[in-house]
Amino acid sequence: xxxxxxxxxxxxxxxxxxxxxxxxxxxxxxxxxxxxxxxxxxxxxxxxxxxxxxxxxxxxxxxxxxxxx
Numbered sequence: 001x002x003x004x005x006x007x008x009x010x011x012x013x014x015x016x017x018x019x020x021x022x023x024x025x026x027x028x029x030x031x032x033x034x035x036x037x038x039x040x041x042x043x044x045x046x047x048x049x050x051x052x053x054x055x056x057x058x059x060x061x062x063x064x065x066x067x068x069x
Contacts, residue, residue, distance in 0.1 A: 008032070 005026035006014045012032075018024040038046070 001019055003015055004021060006016060006024060007013075007052050008028075008039050014028055016024040016027055018027060053056045
């Protein structure tokens with residue numbers, strides 16, 4: 001196993017021990033974000049707060065995340 005250093009764009013730095021870079025990245029993502037379909041109220045609130053919709057690009061790395069209810 002190796003220790004990987006992961007640096008988020010907001011400055012958060014984590015050291016994660018994993019067998020591969022992909023495992024380290026998956027762990028970092030799973031422990032820092034949740035993903036779910038936005039409700040209409042959540043969309044309205046986010047847009048009011050200045051959040052813009054971003055489009056997924058086909059050339060981006062796709063991570064497998066566990067399904068959440």
